[in-house]
Amino acid sequence: MLEVEDLRVTYGGVTALDGIKLSVPDKGITAVLGPNGAGKSTLLKTIAGLVKPDAGRISFRGASLLGVAPEAIVRRGISMVPEGGGVIRELTVDENLRVVQPKKRQGPDGKSAGKSGIDEVMELFPPLAARRHNAAHSLSGGERQMLAVGRALVSRADLLLLDEPSLGLAPKFVTLIMQTVRKLCVERNISVLLVEQNARSALSIADQAMLLSAGRTIAARAAGDLAKNEELWHAYLGY
Amino acid sequence: MTVLERIQSRGTLLTHGLLGVLFIVAVGVVIWLLDSVNGFIVYQLSSVTYIAIAAAGLTVLTGQNGQLSLGHGALMAIGAYTTALVLKTFTDLNPAIVMVASILVTAVASIVVGAAAARLRGPYLAGATLGLAVGLPGVAIRFSSVFHGDQGLTVPALSSPDALSDVPAEVWLAWVGLIPAAVTFVLLANLLKTRYGRDFRAIREDEVASALHGIRVSRTQVIAFVLSGACAGLAGSLMAYTSNLAAPGSFPLTLSLQLLAAIVIGGLGTLPGAVWGSLVIVFAPDWIGTLNDAMKLPSNVRDELPLALFGVVFIVAMLAFPYGIQGGLRRLIAWRAGRRRAAAAQA
Amino acid sequence: MNYFIVLTLTGIAAGMIYSALALALVLIWRATRIVNFAQGAMAMTTTYIALAVIRATDNYWLGFVAALLAGLVLGAIAERFLVRWVETGPPLNAVILTLGLFLILEGVVPMIWGAQIQSFPAPFSIAATQVGDTFIALSHFNLFTIGLVLLVMLAMLVFFRFTAIGLQMRASAFAPDIARLLGVRVGRLLSLGWGIASLTGAIAGLLVAPTLLLYPSNMDSILVYGFTAAVLGGLDSPVGALVGGLAIGMALSYIGGYLGGDLESIGALVILIGILMVRPQGIFVHSAERRA
């Protein structure tokens, strides 16, 4: 579904990504792991169109994404949850969900997608339903992450880019978020690119995984294989 | 050691001072020679002296400190009216004393406006000074027993001393203008090299970082504004001497915007740029007039063309240098430094 | 009628106009963090367009609609083709750009329509209203002014609170980068936002001209009053713009009535300085003080 080749990204001379190759299948979860500063967020931002690459190709369903504006990429069916969630603090929970512009559907049911999507999110995350009309800045960290993930759902994306959805959450919430991501992936038949610090829980739900360090791909293989490779764990994930 | 190096080692003020004296003498001679060719140009050059003083002040505020004033024309009015009122009471007072009085009064007015706007900077100072530019003429009209309303106050012409009675009036006026202009530029150039100048620029680049480095941001910005206002006061005084008048019609909002145009044209942020910009501002209407004679434009187009063109200059300058003319300049300097280094490496 | 009450009523009517211009400034400030110093000049331009249409068609309302449409288009064009390029640069550049627009408009309008002062028609009588034997200081046109501006405010409120586009515009103003990630076409909405703001400004222009007449710089002082009103209201708050405009309108009416009309402009400056000294964040901003 998404093909990334020879991707190179620099920030004013500092190389953040160097020759990344990545192939994301039509469905399933691809975990992206790596130490701080490895370039994980940069990879997601580049796919989402927020960062312009210096070289390389990114294509989604055969069409290049290079030079496409972030808002247009969303409409093609890629939705990103940025690091920290990126909820709009001044808007209410409900408004945060309503502002999402869902992917354009060919079918006649396209119009109602947004509305029913919001109800679905409320069912999925009951704590959000209780705070539906509160401003987002009053949410707890966990509720905020739920809202961020919920927003990605409303977008009806075929590919979700999740940047550390469990950031700063209590173990209970980490499990909830991970289970939700897995459930969505299966029920909706979508693909997820999941960036995580929390390697164990990410690998527990992922199908395949890639390991980044200093902007380069160290390993890319089935999630189960990576989970067993002690050497890589020691060298890059520090366990 | 060359003579210049020996002088330089004695300090920048001395260097600048000597350069200033040289400048006065050189330009003074040029003006005298020019007068036999075209007296009107000499008259306009004395306008350049006061426009350049005001533009230099605005350069310190806008170019160096990053604050915008839309009211420097109004501050010039304060200087001009002070001059007229002082001369009304003390007819033969020495121009130097009159100018100092104008500077002081304008500086006090600047403190009031600047201190309030420094609370919250950015658009607030621009808005407050806009209010000054729009509102001040009304004061002259309301209190017409003092300021003589729309007619304004007359200012006696400067006469050359008896020893120099051969010197034509317009040449004498231009000479008199050169001295305060040179003094202003020397002092400002010097100031920009001191801690104050560095603080001004640091705040322009990053207010938060400056505060963290212990710069008192609000205070420094008020200082920049008052200094800049003082220059406008001096310019207004000189303008009153030049035009023999202080009247509300001479200080419209567009005067403030012309001063801004001068520093935008000259390259926001450099003192020499203020001089080039002032030359353009004073002479552009003539050039456009010549152009018009060739193209036979209707009079309402001709009258408005200079201002509209300044507007185009603002926009083109901002679009062509998206990171500010400061940024463009800095890039130019970096590029030149690079070339110099390359040249040194070759040698 | 008691002089004080007369001044109060005329102050309210004038204040409504300042509110409209303040609202235009606030809408643009919220969307792009820029004070549009060309707002007054743009309103002046659209009022000249209205006058041309009124003269050609002999119909005030056609001119009225033409001015609003011209405002919408002018604002959108200004954002799309000029402001767009300086939005990310230093704020100083954006301000200088709007001043460039100001100079161009105040230069080009007299090239087309002349610099002389012109009268501008009002849709309703501008004479004081007579009820029985007593005259009320407010004219029918004043009442129209008050009603129209209140209607505009209400329409804005409904638009921003209850429509999808309004929600997207708020999101773009609060967090443009996040809004983009949600598929919001931020660029188009910014153009629309400038358009709507200039439309509001155009209304102010139409309401000023019948009493203060029309000439190229006729909105300069109104811009100062509108800015003062916006700052009083917190620069970020549409409701603040309304209340600020009313307060400034009444204050200037008292200054004009008791101290002399020529002092209104400088009075606005004194009020502005007072606000900045005492309550720089304005009266209607709940969030922490904003720095530009």
Ligand SMILES: Nc1ncnc2c1ncn2[C@@H]1O[C@H](COP(=O)(O)OP(=O)(O)OP(=O)(O)O)[C@@H](O)[C@H]1O
């Ligand atoms: N806007 C930026 N400007 C300059 N350098 C940046 C910028 N963003 C990231 N970098 C640098 O690029 C490298 C990769 O950063 P990135 O945010 O992609 O790392 P990451 O893998 O997401 O790290 P973390 O696990 O801490 O979130 C780092 O060295 C970082 O300092």
Ligand SMILES: [Mg+2]
């Ligand atoms: Mg990261």
